[in-house]
Amino acid sequence: MDPCPFVRLVVGSLSLKFSGGGAGNPPPSNCYCKIKLKNFTTQIADVAYCADSDVNQVNDQVQACFNFKKSEFDKVVEKSNGLKIEVYSGRKGNPICGVGSGKLLGVVSVGFDSKVVDGGSSNxxxxxxxxxxWVAVGDRSSKKSVQLHLNVRVEPDPRFVFEFDGEPECSPQVFQVNGNVRQAVFTCKFSFRNSGDRNLRSGSSISEVNATGNWLRSVRSDNEKPVKERKGWSITIHDLSGSPVAMASMVTPFVPSHGTDDVRRSNPGAWLILRPGHNTWKPWARLEAWRESTGADNLGYRFELLPDAAVGGLDPITLSNSTISSKHGGKFTIDISNGASPMTTPNGSFDSGSGSGSGSDFWSATWAHLMYQGFVMSSKVAGGGRCSKPEVEIGFQHVTCTEDAAAFVALAAAVDLSVDACQPFSRKLRKELRHDGE
Structure with a gap:
């Protein structure tokens, strides 16, 4: 089945130029922009200062992205809902409460017309x-002028869309969707691994991972069993012939931190996302999850891509590190295009917008950046105890075979199940998630 048409509105190459201030009135040392589009969350990005002598050296970093189904973007154009970029001097405030020390310098508006969507019906x-x-910002009659450099473009971003036909713990079918057409492509099998099941680590590649220590760094020994724990959950994705094509397996139990009723960031639970290879399971990625202790009912998570165990000297790369509301739900997203959210390694960071880095961190991050660019995947997560049937979008360029899609589907299932695994231990989980006798 063909991918569904999606569109990305990309804002990048932001830079500021000041003139007419004189030596006694230098430009501000810190500037930032609020990038706004109606019915979308405001995105905030730092903006670099560009000297007159460097006007041709504007970077090509991406500062913001807005994602649409093609039909949704057509409506934005029809309603003339343009983009607004507010330029501020000073330090950024809290993006949630909006409090900060910034001074508004001016607003740049970018409109859309019919040429933006002409010919856009095809992937x-x-x-x-x-x-x-360059465009003028603020009062053009002022002696001190401000100009903003920007690049705004609309790009096709075709995606494969998958929907679970039920909650992951109920072993549902997974359908590929395109418009009104739904086609079954996978089946899921949820199960529990008992404490004596060593199948996950029986293959040679898994043994190598265990020997290196850091990918399974939080697995506890049998002598450290806590009183309460959620462990052994596993979901296997099969193609329609019945062959297993991906698996998500809970390798670190979800247990309450000492003196609390919650799984905390200091001691998260973890999953391995595995793909088949040479008659065994090979680790592809790792997902850690916990319950945030900030007072908000949020699920915190960190998703790491794992290098091939046969290749030494490379660290796991964090592709996504954020939170989802356990009460209201949200969206788990991997998007390697927004320069404001660099990929990070445990020991440093990698600027995915400019491609710059330093030392071993740069080379460690490069292997992941070459494999995953732009929008990678997203999955909707229901909250508040509602029936959760994950909806998964995967970037067209990241699916070259059935196993590619299945790995992301398994990841979506693990994220969804983590919401339940991180519930306070005073709450009883539904029967499908409880071992016999619990």
Missing amino acids: NWGGVVVQNG
Whole structure:
């Protein structure tokens, strides 16, 4: 089945130029932008200062992205809902409460017209540059002028869409969806591994991972069993022939931190996402999850991509590290295009927008950056105890075979199940998630 048409509105190459201030009135040392589009969350990005002599050295970093189904973007254009970029001097405030020390310098508006969507009905559409270059900010009659450089473009971003036909713990079918067409492509099998089951680590590649220590770094020994724990959950994805094509397996139990009723960040539970290879399971990625202790009812998570165990000297790369509301639900997303959210390693960071880095961190991050760029995947997560049937979107360029799609489907199931695994231990889970006798 063909991928579904999606569109990305990309804002990048932001830079500021000041003139007319004089030696006694230098430009501000810190500036940032609030990038706004109606009915979307405001995105905030730092903006670099560009000297007159460096106007041709504007970076090509991406500062913000907005994602749409193609039909949704067409409606944005029809309603003339343009993009607004507010430019501030000073330090950024809290993006949630909006408190900060910034002073508004001016607003730049970017409109859309019919040429943006002309020819955009096909996934082969090459995209449109809406605006590129320097524009005036604020009062043009002022002696001290401010200019903003920006690049705004609309790009096709076709995606495969999958829907679970039930909650992951109920072993549902998974359908590929395109418009009104739904086609079964996978089946899920949820199960419990008992404490004596060593199948996960029986293959040679898994043994190598265990020997290195850091990928399974939180697995506890049998002598450290806590009084309460949620452990051994596993979900296997099969193709329609019945062959297993991906698995998510809970390798670190979810246990309450000392003196609390919650799984905390200091002691998270963890899953391995595995793919088949040479008659055994090979680790592809790791997902850690916990319950945030900030007072908000949020699930915290960190998703790491694991290098091949046969290749030494490479660290896992964190592709996503954020929170989801356990009460209201949300979306788990992997998007390697927004320069404001760099990929990170345990020992450093990698700027996915500019491709810059340093030392071993740069080389460690490069292998992941070459494999995963732009939008990678997202999965909707229900909250508040509602029936959760994950909806998964996967970037077209990241699916070359059935196993690719299945790995992301398994990851989506693990994220969804983590919401339950991180519930306070005073709450009783539904029967499908409880071992016999619990």
